[in-house]
Amino acid sequence: MKISYNWLNKYLPETIEPQKLSEILTSVGLEVEALEPYENFKGGLKGLVTGEVLSCEQHPNADKLKITKVDINKGEPLQIVCGAPNVAAGQKVIVAPVGTTIFPLNGEAVTMKVAKIRGVESFGMICAEDEIGLSNNHEGILILPAETENGTPVEKLFDVYADWIYEIGLTPNRMDAMSHIGVAKDVCAWLSYHNHTIVTAKLPFSNNTENISGNSEFTVTIENTDACKRYSGVAIKNVKVAPSPAWLQNYLKAIGQRPINNIVDITNFILHETGQPLHAFDAHALSSKKIVIKNLPEGTLFKTLDEVERKLGSGDLMICNDNEPVCIAGVFGGIGSSVTEKTQSIFLESAWFSPTSIRATSLKHGLRTEAAIRFEKGVDISGTVRALLRAIELIKEVAGGEVSGKLIDVYPVVAEKKIVVLKYDYLKKLSGKVYSPESVKNILTALEFDILEENNSFIKLAIPLSKADISLPADIVEEIIRIDGLNNIEIPSTITITPSINENSLKENLKEKLAQLFAGLGFNEIITNSIANSKNYSEEKLNTAVRLLNNLSADLDIMRPSMLETGLEVLSYNVNRKNTNLRFFELGKVYKHNENGYLETEKLCFWITGRKQTPGWKNQNAEADFFTAKGITAALLENINIRNVSFGEPEAVAEGTIQTIQKNKTKLGSILLAANPLLQKFGIKQPVIFAELDVEGLAAEAIKQQVLYKEIPPFPVVERDLAFVTGKNVVYGSVASLLERMKVKYLESFKLFDIYEGEKLGADKKSFAINFRFINAEKTLTDAEVELAMKAITEKLAKEFDAEIRH
Template structure:
């Protein structure tokens, strides 16, 4: 949300700089993301002044050029060559001095320099309006009527003062702050200064020449609906002050009527809508829902099929506007409009939110209505807008203010106990200061005792419902930074806590991965249904679908972390970050009938190179440093080792997800799957850089397997013995089978085994491969002799030949 500093200054007197105002707002919970200087015209006319042409003569070498001397308040007149046909001695003109940068309406910016034009020196430029961005005319120089002294900055003459745009990252709960008034309310509480409300005292009803009847058929959806008519107005361009206010907060001016409704919306937080009164057939406005599938053309020219739950503003014969969301093309204000019906209402947030989501329409009005506006504001905003419309477009108020409010929304009553305030904030705040803070936030206090009080919360504070909410209001205005920390924060425990702490285990894994060059990511649990459809056969259960999704792309809960990480890779690769190692702790969700599942997972993704490009590691083009499956396998093994977990078996990874890979098992249950992600899945997220390696841990199972006990043994006094075998096997035999069989055959002496070479090709029959395997033997009680070693190796070779069909190469 964007706020104008000058506009804010009209509501509350500010001596603070925009940057300091931003800090104050951030401290109150309205996080300011940026503060940007906004100039009325590009460059702010820096270096452009008022000057007076003293002399003007024809250039001897060019018929269309003039030689002038111009007084710009510097004592010595400037010599300026001018090509405008209307320049004359005695004129007050706009002069760009040497060094000034001009931003013309068309073309690139340029800087004024000293020059010689056809042999004559020129020390500046007499400007036309298009050359300084003030208009489109290039017929001649701007001739001013002013008594301002020469050398006066041009911005003073044109009234072009810079403004500052304060951008606030508004959280969904702070709907009350979605306006300049809402922001001013927080500043009022902190700075203890009054708010200067815009006056509506001048509002009056001029006549009853244009009465409009209003009927609200659905008061649940429209608890309050107000309006009035204005006759005899002229639709046209808004005045400069109004256009500048809107541009400062990022809005484009449209016409004076629409601009006023936008202005009041952003000033007071109350959306309004203006209807062409000539399109209100029957002189009647009806607020109701219509039949399912009713066609309706909105302001953008698109025909939409209405839902039976859409609240519509109708005339006697047809819908005119989707209430609180988007106007209709037919009833909107046009250039020829002279009479309007001005609407100001409080609509049910639930109705507006559902309609906005259903049609995929997000507008300034729906943004506010679906979060909750102030039900006490519509009439005040209506009068404020009517006065502004009369100021910029003329016209007379031609009906009484219509106010349909059958069941007024009451203030919220919350009981507050001081002991809870002290407990939650951590210190005892003076009771008088607590009352001052709340009353400055328009929260009325009654029934005060030594134990507490009753808080009466106005309905525009939709987020303040419970005692803890009121306490949060006290704290954010008092200032979190004003709550001191204890000099010692510690606790003593006599009991032992043998239970595994999930947070500590997550921190353990995070530190290990970070130490190996990985960055942690955090992604949305909502995802695209298309991802799940691509791997539907692999998913154990149905999707958890949102009943009221933000968008089609965020309508289901993820069942896998895979695509979250791939999207993170795409984001970084698109920003020229090619070598990526990331991980995420997150949850996945699924549904089996009426049962819902939420499971924690750990995902690891790798792409690009393992090490940065250098003379030692090679470069990406040569492929010398490209990541491999074994780089990921090494990280997975480090993590398992850190948790003192050893995989007892493996099986091929799911081919629907992985081009190749393994699922590692512990006690016949998968603990992690790792491998190369299939190219079709990377294409689905528009990830062009391959390969991408991915590991998916069952984090809950891994934590269950964690053994916190430190296991150690005395270093053996007796040496190890290594023996190597070359085994020719069928290509379908895996190293895991060799390892499992070896440990089953020799349980006492075999300490370790390792594959140090794999060969397939010439000198081997088709369908065969050769494994070179090393075996480490050791007896903790004695030194091994050749007889025992040979006997052990013969037993192993026999088992390989018998169980795996191996041929031992001697």
């Protein structure tokens, strides 16, 4: 938010230096992010003077140059070489003597020096308008009225305006400070408290309604009293629409506002002065003279000031000329009722609209106007008439006109001030400082709180209607602290802390351990947006997706139902920049809804693409594949004490080929080999393997497993290899599951080390080779014991899978 120093000083009881005022503003919570000088003419036209062209002769060495003599009333006339086609003797002109710096509208600043142009010395410059920042005109030099005195400083001829502009980082809850008067009130409260004297802002309001009487030809009806709780208006006739006076234009330009005409400029001026938005209608366009505030049917067409035809929603509050829409209430006016140079009579609106209604409409139509921003934060409902009276005075001053009939004020239910009780011990507890009741009273009185009751233990307050954000004792504490100053609260030498108890420490520790394991395996952690683009997801996922009602961007409209797609966006970004060997992991949440409501689930996911490892002379240039992901998954689970998981049969799904990960029939997650159509959607031309694990499931399974420590057996391990032939449709997962269930005596572990298919076995056959490790913790195993175990294994494999042992 921009605040003008000159404008702000109109309401302060004393002039404060710009830097000191900046410190006060920051102290009261209006953080000044920048303080910049402003000039309507850069450089302020300093050093430029008027002069008279005494003679004008052709340059001997250039057809388009003239040699002039110019009197600037300082000694001898200046010899100046000029290339302007319209220069002539007898003209009064603007001169930049040697040493003067000029600031062109386009280009860098230039300091005048003695120059030799085509062999002739020149001691300055006769200026065109664009060369000194007056306008874009460069048709020739600027010719002044004949009566202009020579040597007059040019800054006296033009309305030179200089100011300081504060860029304030306003927090969203401070609607009361979104105006120059609102800021002035905070400054006055600070001065009152710190200077121990009561000062108040110099307010420009008048309650004079003597000439606002009689019957108005307009009537106002509020149909939606929830969205519009107060509507004030007045008709003004015989106005003359024209450019605004210089003072008004200067104030608006200084804070970045573009002047339009005197009527519209006054509404903008009052918005930035008081925080109350106003809207001016051309009264001729309101032919029925019946102002109706209501909602129109869904799909009603309405052309706004920017000449865009918009489809209205049933929730959009409209200002209507009887049944004809003329303005989107509190957001944007209509093209048919706007004030133009032909306007002679206006109807001026000052109202209170529901923040919820305005925000919904503003976001829906993408119209983030100054008025909408203020209405959606909650304007002061008690200030509509006050702002209207201020506007009437200014319109009379700059546009003429007279009020036609009485001021209309439709206010069905008068707003009541909120009541808050602040206990002094709570103030001490929250602020860390002891405030005397008198100090509290002084601060709150300066901030316009009404004190209803007080004693040594509490103070009961009525909250100003301008402070819509205040409803709790903590809010009052904040008001006291910011006027006193955060720097005035001492930092204690000792701090007492009660240790917190984390009831969910197992899960958090597990997530931290998994993240460390991933990092150790060469993965990089990514964090993707929980709000995603629905275009990236299949119809099946979108059926249960959580859609946003008021999305800020067309590309971010749902809560992600899966992390696969958001990770593929990151992979695509990297792969398209030649970073092709990638390992990413992410801990995040996915969202969906069903008949029982909304569901939020935490997932641990990883993505692999490219080579398994950096190629070198000792390793193969192998690509990561499905089995790479399975190995990583098994290793991760084993590290968190989840062993002997099983992998289900591969299945074809829309996204590719998927395999579930289970522990005792409980699904822990899945591994997916992404399908080419999905990868092409993201512009990826290399295989991607994606794994998803359920964090809650992992935590529940990990807590079941006890960590047991035992001495390493001193006896040797006995190994046996077994190769057997089965049908081609048998998968290793089924074999491994069988071996786990057998619980073979002395069997420590087993591992698949070869799979073979070929003509020698037959078209429908497959060979598995498994290494078995046996150990007895109490003695050395005998061959007979091992052979007995191996016999049990072979017999079981033969029975279950019709396996034939290969010799």
